[in-house]
Amino acid sequence: MPSDHNASGMNMQDGIPRRHLILLLSDRSNMAVAIVAIASELHYSKSQQGIILASFFIGYILTPIVGGTLADRYGGKAVLAFGAAAWTIFTLLTPFASEMGLAWVVAVRIALGLGEGVAYPSVHAMIGTWIPPCERSKAVATVTAFAYLGAVIALPTSSALVVSPWGWRGVFWLFGTLGLLWSIAWQIWGASDPLSCHRISEHELHWILEQQKLDRHMTNTESDPRQESEECLNEQEPSRIISTNGAHITYRPLSSSTAELTESRPSEDSTDGVSTSHFGVSANEMQYPSTLPSAMAVRWQKFRSHVRSRTPARRGVDEASTTVPWRELLARREVWAIIISQFCNSIGFFVMQSWIPTFYLDFYGVDVGKIGYYAVLPSAVQGFVGFIAGYLGDLAIQDWNWTPLTVRRVGQTIGSVGLGVFLLLAVNFAHTAALAMALITIGMALNGFTMIGASAYQHDFCPQHAGFIFSLGNTAGSLPALIGIFVVGLLLDKDSVGRWGLIWTTVCVFYFLGSTVFVFLATNRRYPQ
Numbered sequence: 001m002p003s004d005h006n007a008s009g010m011n012m013q014d015g016i017p018r019r020h021l022i023l024l025l026s027d028r029s030n031m032a033v034a035i036v037a038i039a040s041e042l043h044y045s046k047s048q049q050g051i052i053l054a055s056f057f058i059g060y061i062l063t064p065i066v067g068g069t070l071a072d073r074y075g076g077k078a079v080l081a082f083g084a085a086a087w088t089i090f091t092l093l094t095p096f097a098s099e100m101g102l103a104w105v106v107a108v109r110i111a112l113g114l115g116e117g118v119a120y121p122s123v124h125a126m127i128g129t130w131i132p133p134c135e136r137s138k139a140v141a142t143v144t145a146f147a148y149l150g151a152v153i154a155l156p157t158s159s160a161l162v163v164s165p166w167g168w169r170g171v172f173w174l175f176g177t178l179g180l181l182w183s184i185a186w187q188i189w190g191a192s193d194p195l196s197c198h199r200i201s202e203h204e205l206h207w208i209l210e211q212q213k214l215d216r217h218m219t220n221t222e223s224d225p226r227q228e229s230e231e232c233l234n235e236q237e238p239s240r241i242i243s244t245n246g247a248h249i250t251y252r253p254l255s256s257s258t259a260e261l262t263e264s265r266p267s268e269d270s271t272d273g274v275s276t277s278h279f280g281v282s283a284n285e286m287q288y289p290s291t292l293p294s295a296m297a298v299r300w301q302k303f304r305s306h307v308r309s310r311t312p313a314r315r316g317v318d319e320a321s322t323t324v325p326w327r328e329l330l331a332r333r334e335v336w337a338i339i340i341s342q343f344c345n346s347i348g349f350f351v352m353q354s355w356i357p358t359f360y361l362d363f364y365g366v367d368v369g370k371i372g373y374y375a376v377l378p379s380a381v382q383g384f385v386g387f388i389a390g391y392l393g394d395l396a397i398q399d400w401n402w403t404p405l406t407v408r409r410v411g412q413t414i415g416s417v418g419l420g421v422f423l424l425l426a427v428n429f430a431h432t433a434a435l436a437m438a439l440i441t442i443g444m445a446l447n448g449f450t451m452i453g454a455s456a457y458q459h460d461f462c463p464q465h466a467g468f469i470f471s472l473g474n475t476a477g478s479l480p481a482l483i484g485i486f487v488v489g490l491l492l493d494k495d496s497v498g499r500w501g502l503i504w505t506t507v508c509v510f511y512f513l514g515s516t517v518f519v520f521l522a523t524n525r526r527y528p529q
Helices: 030-042 046-063 062-075 076-098 102-116 119-130 133-164 167-189 200-218 227-236 292-309 325-332 334-365 371-398 403-427 431-450 455-459 464-496 498-523
Strands: 240-244 247-251 261-264
Touching: 030 046, 030 076, 030 167, 030 371, 046 062, 046 167, 046 464, 062 076, 062 261, 062 292, 062 371, 062 464, 076 102, 076 119, 076 167, 119 133, 119 455, 119 464, 133 371, 133 403, 133 431, 133 455, 240 498, 261 334, 261 455, 325 334, 325 464, 334 371, 334 403, 334 431, 334 455, 334 464, 334 498, 371 403, 371 431, 403 431, 403 455, 403 498, 431 455, 455 464, 464 498
Parallel strands: none
Antiparallel strands: 240 247, 247 261
16 A cells, blocks of 8 residues: 655655645746836836836835845745735835826836845745755746746736737736735635645655754755765665764654654763754753654644744744844845846846837737737746756656756756847847747746756755845845846837847846856855754
8 A cells, every 4th residue: 555655754644745835936027018018108208118117126125135134034924925915016006106106116216126026035935945956946936937827827917908908007917916816815725834734644744854853964064965865865775874963863754644754862961963953952951752743743843832932943943043144145146146047037036027018019019908918928938948857857856866066057048048149149039029039938938947057056056044035135136136127128219129039138148157167156055054
């Protein structure tokens, strides 16, 4: 009879694991379509359109670092809930602001950016607390793919609404309402970490905690990342002992009803022992009962005391580990690999997201009611390929003996160089909108591999501060996006057709540069936990 459990911590009787439900469906693409109709009705020039599109990033720049730091320290649920409430409110206010003038539209877009700036850092903080190393490629790719799904939904829906009786105002009313419904659902089902999730199964909780404990021991002894992934995969073995600097941990796989986890620790006065503090419980006081319900009771009592105290320890870590060592992190080349690659990649991402509908309108004369359909296919394919890439990345680490660093380098190179090449082909050789869409779609499909590249690297290097590190890259990526989107508007004011070659060539140069820098700066080293 097949077991109800598998090596990935899934209990088949419990349904979908809770960690697989901590996903983000974001939308920031509706303005890219709506701006065409808004400009037509309100007589905005290309440079004014650029100001509106770029104003989002004024707010978006200011909050990622704050959001990532707070999410790492106090948990991502509340931070993401705040952001969702903000972008919902200001999305609904956009039609009213347009009646009051350009300055009000810009102000609302800035406020919208403030709310959305905390989204990705808080989600990556939750990936660090929820997802073991052997699933992180898949987790990051899935979250990012669902964000692209937001564009897949937004672009054709916005196009249909723009030409409907509701007009472009209906775009913001619809997505504002969806944001409100999502916020309510997040309050009900969201959780910052496994210990604060009331709906998680006992088996899944135990498996996550066990894998995270193993990961900390592997990190603190500076083991090879390939060894970490192999140990994470070896749940099937009858038993195994891992000796780490004097601490011996014996793991036995879970049966359908019980699990055992025993530990012999170095003496208290040992100078080379490894700290085994685990989710707020010190090594000296932690006891591992032989039955899973008893183990759950111990953890639940600890968790409740942490919640009452309202300290960072409620998330299972002590005060020191939640204080962001930002000076030390900024001195590491691995962090700069993320910052520079995000800086370069975001130029292309945000310029394409904001201006691709206008490109089809100006360069090929595509009807405004059909623009969304031309823009949606590349995003849909990119999200799908990124989702598959996540599974391939974890498979390469677990079964093909690739190191996580190799997966990150290969994914980033395929994604950045691939999109750059096909974007150049599209702007220089595509004489029809259909051919341009086909070439851009192939490039965007290859770009889906970046979801297992630099986007996931912070979880290999420093998962306990993943939200903060991601926020550094996110902020760095927003700076050129803010300037680039505005500059594109100025260029198109002078020549709405002839400047597209210069625009896309510049974007491609940054894609190539970001990939090269990441390959040279990223390393196998990990920041101590």
